[in-house]
Amino acid sequence: xxxxxxxxxxxxxxxxxxxxxxxxxxxxxxxxxxxxxxxxxxxxxxxxxxxxxxxxxxxxxxxxxxxxxxxxxxxxxxxxxxxxxxxxxxxxxxxxxxxxxxxxxxxxxxxxxxxxxxxxxxxxxxxxxxxxxxxxxxxxxxxxxxxxxxxxxxxxxxxxxxxxxxxxxxxxxxxxxxxxxxxxxxxxxxxxxxxxxxxxxxxxxxxxxxxxxxxxxxxxxxxxxxxxxxxxxxxxxxxxxxxxxxxxxxxxxxxxxxxxxxxxxxxxxxxxxxxxxxxxxxxxxxxxxxxxxxxxxxxxxxxxxxxxxxxxxxxxxxxxxxxxxxxxxxxxxxxxxxxxxxxxxxxxxxxxxxxxxxxxxxxxxxxxxxxxxxxxxxxxxxxxxxxxxxxxxxxxxxxxxxxxxxxxxxxxxxxxxxxxxxxxxxxxxxxxxxxxxxxxxxxxxxxxxxxxxxxxxxxxxxxxxxxxxxxxxxxxxxxxxxxx
Numbered sequence: 001x002x003x004x005x006x007x008x009x010x011x012x013x014x015x016x017x018x019x020x021x022x023x024x025x026x027x028x029x030x031x032x033x034x035x036x037x038x039x040x041x042x043x044x045x046x047x048x049x050x051x052x053x054x055x056x057x058x059x060x061x062x063x064x065x066x067x068x069x070x071x072x073x074x075x076x077x078x079x080x081x082x083x084x085x086x087x088x089x090x091x092x093x094x095x096x097x098x099x100x101x102x103x104x105x106x107x108x109x110x111x112x113x114x115x116x117x118x119x120x121x122x123x124x125x126x127x128x129x130x131x132x133x134x135x136x137x138x139x140x141x142x143x144x145x146x147x148x149x150x151x152x153x154x155x156x157x158x159x160x161x162x163x164x165x166x167x168x169x170x171x172x173x174x175x176x177x178x179x180x181x182x183x184x185x186x187x188x189x190x191x192x193x194x195x196x197x198x199x200x201x202x203x204x205x206x207x208x209x210x211x212x213x214x215x216x217x218x219x220x221x222x223x224x225x226x227x228x229x230x231x232x233x234x235x236x237x238x239x240x241x242x243x244x245x246x247x248x249x250x251x252x253x254x255x256x257x258x259x260x261x262x263x264x265x266x267x268x269x270x271x272x273x274x275x276x277x278x279x280x281x282x283x284x285x286x287x288x289x290x291x292x293x294x295x296x297x298x299x300x301x302x303x304x305x306x307x308x309x310x311x312x313x314x315x316x317x318x319x320x321x322x323x324x325x326x327x328x329x330x331x332x333x334x335x336x337x338x339x340x341x342x343x344x345x346x347x348x349x350x351x352x353x354x355x356x357x358x359x360x361x362x363x364x365x366x367x368x369x370x371x372x373x374x375x376x377x378x379x380x381x382x383x384x385x386x387x388x389x390x391x392x393x394x395x396x397x398x399x400x401x402x403x404x405x406x407x408x409x410x411x412x413x414x415x416x417x418x419x420x421x422x423x424x425x426x427x428x429x430x431x432x433x434x435x436x437x438x439x440x441x442x443x444x445x446x447x448x449x450x451x452x453x454x455x456x457x458x459x460x461x462x463x464x465x466x467x468x469x470x471x472x473x474x475x476x477x478x479x480x481x482x483x484x
Contacts, residue, residue: 006030
């Protein structure tokens with residue numbers, strides 16, 4: 001079975017759904033959205049671990065065109081975000097465009113069109129838009145002996161809800177954004193919890209609270225009030241860029257807040273020493289929690305800082321030779337951010353894959369267009385990630401850029417557009433230059449922000465309003481074009 005459409009979008013997270021809505025609003029109806037699962041939601045559908053919630057304020061972590069006056073709290077829990085994306089899908093009429101259960105296996109530029117193969121059928125498209133975010137494919141560490149482990153093993157992004165953790169001896173590997181949420185949630189339930197920590201994160205207080213019924217009523221009756229609240233949150237977050245990118249010394253002041261938070265919540269000096277990072281706050285992702293530290297101080301929790309030597313059928317042995325008997329292993333080890341599955345999936349001119357094109361590191365013009373890949377645009381592409389604000393803002397900026405590209409193609413009768421290599425190189429050179437003095441490269445740590453060569457190919461090194469300015473208009477002069 002084969003289908004032909006002008007536009008194919010991949011993924012139904014914020015990027016894919018936002019793109020679909022805006023396409024429909026702009027009058028583009030000949031498009032389909034390919035989704036491997038049976039429902040929308042992306043990372044907010046897949047990550048259902050206990051305690052899962054957003055660490056960006058609710059009013060900002062939503063589409064500007066679809067405010068939600070009914071958020072239950074200032075930091076949204078996962079089920080509400082998933083429901084929000086479902087509601088947007090339904091209310092804006094994009095569900096009929098979605099082809100569920102279609103896992104994209106390859107996409108190739110052949111004879112002036114994209115040939116997309118899924119596990120079910122093939123699609124041909126003039127234009128291919130990727131909404132596959134970086135927080136999609138779980139990353140698993142290579143642990144010697146793990147195949148012989150006799151207990152239960154799963155990743156936080158593939159939570160085993162059929163397993164009752166009550167009374168179990170659990171090993172948690174990793175101390176990132178997911179672990180600091182699910183560890184406090186499962187700690188009261190398990191008999192023992194062994195937290196294997198390679199690097200302690202900086203944890204700031206979480207200013208979360210319930211949104212009152214009166215506030216919700218005001219937002220429903222006076223949408224401009226919620227818009228004003230959103231704007232206040234946005235500019236407050238934007239001010240944080242100074243510490244991350246312009247004046248890293250500012251982060252020393254913010255770090256004092258995290259140090260005080262740790263001191264107040266962990267009284268044991270030995271445990272507190274284990275949990276104190278040796279790098280400047282902001283170098284790795286800044287985490288927020290009010291219950292992570294108290295959970296680690298409970299009698300049934302042990303923080304293990306020694307490395308893992310091997311996994312035995314009944315436990316984990318550290319590099320110091322200490323064996324920890326466990327019957328469950330939960331990975332909180334994040335995602336393949338700099339080794340994206342799309343790199344092997346998408347092939348441009350002459351069959352060159354994204355992995356081959358990115359042999360010297362991920363790069364794209366405006367994080368969106370890639371030389372050698374005509375009529376292909378990538379949402380949440382290289383150097384569009386954020387350490388301080390909402391990715392939805394960046395996604396909407398890219399969507400506007402792509403829509404302007406489509407309108408330009410229509411107005412000028414263009415069949416193909418492909419960003420010029422010199423334009424891409426100049427943009428990437430500017431980004432890398434701006435990255436040199438940021439906290440992410442000078443803060444004294446390694447993180448998932450950096451690739452194997454130590455390059456930060458994931459984050460945007462400036463204000464988000466600057467990115468929006470750059471993506472406001474599509475400039476065909478920056479592209480090689482081919483007329484109809």
